[in-house]
Amino acid sequence: MRVFCTYLIYQIEHGHVKQVRVYYTYMNEDIRQFFDALFDIIGLMNLPQRDNVLLQEAGVSLDRALFPLLVVLDRRGTLGIMELAGLVGRDHTTVSRQVATLTQLGLVTRQAGTRDRRERKVMATQEGLAIAQALDAARERLIQPVVAQWGEQDWRTFVSLLRRFADDAQAHPLPEKDENSHNL
Numbered sequence: 001m002r003v004f005c006t007y008l009i010y011q012i013e014h015g016h017v018k019q020v021r022v023y024y025t026y027m028n029e030d031i032r033q034f035f036d037a038l039f040d041i042i043g044l045m046n047l048p049q050r051d052n053v054l055l056q057e058a059g060v061s062l063d064r065a066l067f068p069l070l071v072v073l074d075r076r077g078t079l080g081i082m083e084l085a086g087l088v089g090r091d092h093t094t095v096s097r098q099v100a101t102l103t104q105l106g107l108v109t110r111q112a113g114t115r116d117r118r119e120r121k122v123m124a125t126q127e128g129l130a131i132a133q134a135l136d137a138a139r140e141r142l143i144q145p146v147v148a149q150w151g152e153q154d155w156r157t158f159v160s161l162l163r164r165f166a167d168d169a170q171a172h173p174l175p176e177k178d179e180n181s182h183n184l
Contacts, residue, residue, distance in 0.1 A: 058138035060131050062105075066098055067135060070107060073124040074132035080113065081120050096120075107131065 044050060051064040060067065072087045073079060079087070085095040099122050102108040107128035113119030124132065147155055 054135060054138055054142065057142055058131075058134040060134055062131065063101075066102055066107075067131065069095065069098055069102060070124055070128050070132045071135060073108065073122060074129055078121050078123040081122065084122060102128065
């Protein structure tokens with residue numbers, strides 16, 4: 001089954017909103033359900049209350065804007081500010097300020113890049129890694145009730161397919177933007 005979707009593009013001109021283009025497209029129902037589920041999960045993960053519960057469960061006292069940086073550094077190792085900013089979906093100037101705060105807290109260290117001394121590399125300290133591990137343990141405890149009724153094979157299949165999707169999506173290059181394309 002295919003679902004009919006309409007995308008409206010609006011333009012503001014002289015303080016008035018006017019409709020510029022209407023795009024009609026058909027979306028496969030499975031793909032639509034996939035994106036609906038993905039947006040639901042992203043919405044849940046972005047709730048400040050969930051971050052507060054996670055930090056409390058982990059026994060960590062840290063600004064909720066800072067811990068994602070520690071988690072990414074734990075997973076990926078030493079990174080440049082620009083790469084770290086991209087991985088957490090934030091502007092590099094914001095991440096640079098947040099890294100300065102983490103440095104003052106003794107949770108990360110900064111060093112000059114090996115090829116370009118202007119580039120700043122960031123790595124988690126042992127204290128920073130300990131916080132990331134406490135957050136991992138708390139996530140494991142918090143997800144248990146959600147998947148308690150799942151069979152072991154269902155869980156393994158889900159994790160395997162989700163990892164496969166993430167890997168394939170990361171390996172797939174973004175299309176080059178031309179002047180005739182529109183970002184919706």
